[in-house]
Amino acid sequence: MTQSKRETERKYEPPSGGVAGLPDLTGVGPVASVTTAGPEELDAVYHDTGDLRLAGSSVTLRRRTGGPDAGWHLKLPIGGDTREEVRAPLSDDVPEALRDLVLSRTRGAPLRPVVRIRSTRAVRQLRDAGGSVLAELSLDEVRADATASGGGRAEWGELEVELADDLGPGLLDVVEKKLRKKGIVRSDSPSKLARALRDTGVGGPAVRRPSAGVVAGSAGSYVLAYLREQVGTLVALDPAVRRDLPDAVHQMRVACRRLRGCLRSYRSVLDRRVTDPVRAELKWLAGELGTARDQEVLRERLGAGLDGLPGDLVLGPVAARLRAWEVSRGVDVRSRTREALGAPRYLRLLDALDALVDRPPLRAKAAGxxxxxxxxxxxxxxxxxxxxxxxxxxxxxxxxxxxxxxxxxxxxxxxxxxxxxxxxxxxxxxxxxxxxxxxxxxxxxxxxxxxxxxxxxxxxxxxxxxxxxxxxxxxxxxxxxxxxxxxxxxxxxxxxxxxxxxxxxxxxxx
Incomplete structure (x- = not known):
């Protein structure tokens, strides 16, 4: 059983003097008071593939003890300062549900511990006039150890400011302005994991190189840029589709269609002997997703039509029959989608798309x-x-x-x-x-x-x-x-x- 929430936070270099160096944030925006919580002792072991595929796509997977949210945490990028955090209860091994959610990134490669990060955390809670928590400031003393034999160790301090649920980023902006006046600046590391990998000597994920043989400013460069963007979208949408989030199936299906359309329209740029088999597999995937999407659209349309009728035009158990129809169709289409995303054929398609953008089959006109x-x-x-x-x-x-x-x-x-x-x-x-x-x-x-x-x-x-x-x-x-x-x-x-x-x-x- 998993739960999820949106997490919006910013990371900063720690103030000189520790907690005493933090500015008083009372009166900043809607902040009426600042209260103290903690301290907390947090112990997290981060898991990734041997070549750090999760870190390479800004995804983190950890098993953490200590604090109010002990358990397995999977963090998926959304954009800006926001990530989706999916949680699962504590267990010895990576929960199967979380393995599935990272499958489009790992492609089935084994997950193993890569670094252990322990933090001693001092917490300040920013509250509004009614006493509700608006945000938390966490000042962490961090110790990181590589899990491999002979791995290195690193220590540093870090300040995090995390918004409470359902709040916009405006508060982060006014808090940051106050922090800057005290000389507190943004961290140059996007996450604890990124810094731990770097400072303990584990290293970082492989840097993806530009598509081979593509001339900057050429027709091929524009086509490959579009393909790379859509492949990234397809991979990123995978966890949302598996979790049956609203509109996720539709967006993944659109990505498939955009990829197929690009490969069809620009055959003068890319050799169709290579791209046509990929198009066929994209058609298969779009078809598997299409059943779920078509059902979703039809269900919403029929429901809206029924809701819009005056009561005197609704005769008999119409709503009950419509619900029964939805249930009978919905189970089948969701199962079909899950089966498609769990099939080796799907993973082979993702690999083929990566190969296509990394080593494109360019034709002569691609350089023009x-x-x-x-x-x-x-x-x-x-x-x-x-x-x-x-x-x-x-x-x-x-x-x-x-x-x-x-x-x-x-x-x-x-x-x-x-x-x-x-x-x-x-x-x-x-x-x-x-x-x-x-x-x-x-x-x-x-x-x-x-x-x-x-x-x-x-x-x-x-x-x-x-x-x-x-x-x-x-x-x-x-x-x-x-x-x-x-x-x-x-x-x-x-x-x-x-x-x-x-x-x-x-x-x-x-």
Whole structure:
């Protein structure tokens, strides 16, 4: 069983004179009083792979005793001064749940102790006028020992300021201003672990080198920068997907699509004999994630539709049937997602993506100037979208047209992603085209969601009727979704007229 919380903190060099050198923070911002807690004796053993893969991605995993939160702590970077801390009860070995959460980083490599850090901590609590804790100042005397035989030892002092839960960073800013006036400056080490690894002689993680053979400022450099960013996003989202956090599956699926789109659109830069197998595996992963995401979207849509109906239009046990449908579908899709992320195939895909960005299969055009190569790739995706739209708009209303509109939506998405890759190189012209592609994609997405909802509502209506329940409410919801789909189709020609304006593409035609 794990628990988690957001942790926002800043680290500083200790004041000269120890606790006596701390400024009085009473009256700083909302701080009404400062109280003393502790001292605490903390003993933490940090675990990592032999080549420090966790440290290399700013992740820490420790087993700590002492203090009010003894147990296993996994800290995952979020951004800025904030990290997500996932906790598990004390045990001798790394809990399986935490092993799973770092799998995208470790790739299954064994975890072992790398350094032991003991701290004697003096705590000052900053409280508001009501007595609630706003933040804690912790002044630590730190002793670190490498766990390997013959490892070194290091000692230092450190000051931490950690916000209480659910508070914004504004308090940290005003406290830091007060600390600076006393000559207390930020630490040059991002964490105790980073300093311990350095000062005990364990060393740091391997520094990732630039992609081999890539010329700075070339088309290849822009494509590889985008790929590296999306691979990092995919890896970072893995723990959130495993924990079933809101929107995590969607964001990971989007990362898969962006990677696939980039590899498809920029085949003139990267050899498809290498990238096509990777695209196929990304398609597999997106498909496994897609089931969960599609279920999530549909559940939210049907629930919102039902909640929006007046009471006199809700006949029979509609809410109960919808909940039963959610439960029956939800268990299956979550299991499928977990199985995919636990499969060796998934880890092989992550390794293949790393190899792709580290040793890219560059083609001759990768070394050229980006304007011509990247603009051509974007315009080719536009041409594919235009063909899809022409076919769809020429069809009469019905299933065939709905299918073609769905394909056009996917083509709009590919154009949008191709434009994203080229944005740093081509600037505003490609941004404008990408924005119009996004507008087409969103409109067609709303249409597709309404079409899918109609099919599900019909199934629910049939099931309700078979059980002797009224199907009236399901029919009302079905009619509303049909109206939404028709409205989106009516709006489509105007949106497409704007997106297909030749003036948008003229600056990209060289």
């Amino acid at each position: 100037k980006p304007a011509r190569t990247m603009a051509r790739a974007v315009l080719q995706e536009y041409g594919r979208l235009a063909g899809r739209m022409e076919r769809a708009l020429a069809l009469p209303a019905g299933r065939t047209r709905e299918t073609e509109l769905h394909e056009a939506r996917k083509a709009a998405k590919k154009l949008r992603y191709a434009a994203e890759v080229a944005r740093p190189a081509l600037g505003k012209p490609v941004v404008r085209l990408g924005n119009h592609a996004k507008a087409v994609q969103q409109l067609l997405g709303e249409h597709q969601d309404a079409v899918v909802a109609q099919d599900t509502l019909r199934e629910l209506a049939v099931a309700a009727h078979a059980a002797g329940e009224s199907a009236f409410t399901w029919g009302v919801l079905h009619g509303r979704e049909r109206a939404v789909a028709e409205a989106r189709q009516q709006a489509l020609p105007g949106v497409w007229r704007s997106a297909s304006d030749p003036a948008l593409r003229a600056p990209l035609a060289h």
